[in-house]
Amino acid sequence: MATITQQNQKWLLKKFHTLCARLNMDAEMKLALLSGYGVESSKDLSNVDLMKICDDLNDILNPQDAKRDRMRKRVIAAIGGWLRLIGKGNEGVDYIKGVACRAAKIGNFNQISLDRLTTIYNMFLKRQKDAKAVNEVAGRIAYEARFGNNENLQN
Incomplete structure (x- = not known):
């Protein structure tokens, strides 16, 4: 059985990739974004970093x-x-x-x-x-x- 932290991370990863897709980000753009956090894969991000990135991407997608x-x-x-x-x-x-x-x-x-x-x-x-x-x-x-x-x- 997955822990709550793992479930949250799965949900955040799904949200991250959905937001990236809605912003038409290709693999190279995602890698550039992730490299700012010192990682090469979104799976290597902490939940806190994933939430911050998702919030930032959502702000770009929905400025209102x-x-x-x-x-x-x-x-x-x-x-x-x-x-x-x-x-x-x-x-x-x-x-x-x-x-x-x-x-x-x-x-x-x-x-x-x-x-x-x-x-x-x-x-x-x-x-x-x-x-x-x-x-x-x-x-x-x-x-x-x-x-x-x-x-x-x-x-």
């Missing part, structure tokens, strides 16, 4: 998927930054994805379109910038109210 994936990560970072700014920085990724889904009015984070992800990303970045500006102004007003208006404190 790569753009959506990068934008998903940016949305998570923007919402996470905003949550930290408002004092809810200990929330997990599932909570952040839920916020994005509520903003997009969609039940599944991975189904949010690229355009909608871009809009959500920009809105949460804008919220962060606005909150920082308001906090700075409010802090300055509170300082002046407590210690008086000092003309030497201007930026």
Whole structure:
């Protein structure tokens, strides 16, 4: 009976060769790709290297998927930054994805379109910038109210 690692490697090898075929790579091109990893056969690659190569080949084959994936990560970072700014920085990724889904009015984070992800990303970045500006102004007003208006404190 094959181990889980061997089963994963078989699946990854099949995926690798399928992606190479879809990209019309000949044997020489595959060998050039593999030589960058110091091997002559795809069977000699580790599962980690196979996954990386497959991800890179998939990005070449489906550039829109790569753009959506990068934008998903940016949305998570923007919402996470905003949550930290408002004092809810200990929330997990599932909570952040839920916020994005509520903003997009969609039940599944991975189904949010690229355009909608871009809009959500920009809105949460804008919220962060606005909150920082308001906090700075409010802090300055509170300082002046407590210690008086000092003309030497201007930026």
